[in-house]
Amino acid sequence: MLEKEKYKLFLLVIKAIPMLLAFIFFLNTFLSYFDIEIKAFNYIACIGFLPLIVLYAQSYILHFCEYHRMFLHYIVIVNGVNLYDEYITIPVDDITMFKIYNIITIISLFLLLYFKKIKQ
DSSP states (O other): OOHHHHHHHHHHHHHHHHHHHHHHHHHHHHHHHOOOOHHHHHHHHHOOHHHHHHHHHHHTTTTOOHHHHHHHHHHHHHHHHHHHHHHHHOOOOOOHHHHHHHHHHHHHHHHHHHHHHHOO
């Protein structure tokens, strides 16, 4: 009985982590536009590409639907844009960059709603 409860807790955590990470990524991006930096977000949700591979692998091994992977896709896209801007530099001002992140977020939210509807 104890093993079954541990497995259920593991599934709950694995399903919740991408959602929590995506929310913190969004909040961090939104607040950075207003020059508000919360260092705790960097320690909590700063995730590289290698841990994302583990989260993707777990989502496929445990047969999660595309709805749950959309949060991971969002994190990968935002991380990719951040890395590209950091090393190659996107030649836009802050407001345009903020708009780019908002577009990414809005598209991700529409896809989340779409996959949530399919799941039901």
